[in-house]
Amino acid sequence: MPLAKLADIKYVYQRKWSDHAKIFKVVSFFLMKYQSGQIDEVTSKMRHEVRRAYWLALDEAARLLSYPGERQMARKAASWLKAHPEGQHELP
Numbered sequence: 059m060p061l062a063k064l065a066d067i068k069y070v071y072q073r074k075w076s077d078h079a080k081i082f083k084v085v086s087f088f089l090m091k092y093q094s095g096q097i098d099e100v101t102s103k104m105r106h107e108v109r110r111a112y113w114l115a116l117d118e119a120a121r122l123l124s125y126p127g128e129r130q131m132a133r134k135a136a137s138w139l140k141a142h143p144e145g146q147h148e149l150p
Contacts, residue, residue, distance in 0.1 A: 059090065059091040059093055060088045060089070060090055060091075061088075061089045061090065061091055061138075061142075062088065062089045062138050062142075063086065063087070063088050063089075064087040064088060064089055064131050064134045064135060064138065065086075065087055065130075065131065065134060066084050066085065066086050066087070067084070067085045067087070067127040067131075068082070068083070068084050068085075069082075069083055069085075069127075070082050070083070071083065085127070087131040087134075089135045089138055089139075097111050097112055097113055098110060098111045098112065116132060116135060116136055116139075117136065119132035119135075120132040120133045120136070
């Protein structure tokens with residue numbers, strides 16, 4: 059269940075497979091409330107995009123995530139939760 063949209067990050071990369079085309083990509087980040095399922099249930103078709111998925115404590119995320127944009131989104135999520143303490147009772 060989405061609690062808030064944090065932001066969109068836009069970037070360009072060059073595809074390493076196939077034709078080496080430049081790809082414009084928009085990634086939307088949402089703060090979500092867990093409801094059910096397994097975090098690493100990623101289809102084999104999607105494994106080229108997601109190698110592994112796992113839970114990470116939010117207070118560690120800004121330090122441990124790989125990309126600057128992801129670290130920025132972790133900080134935004136923490137800020138949103140601090141500004142909306144009423145929403146935290148809904149979190150597991």
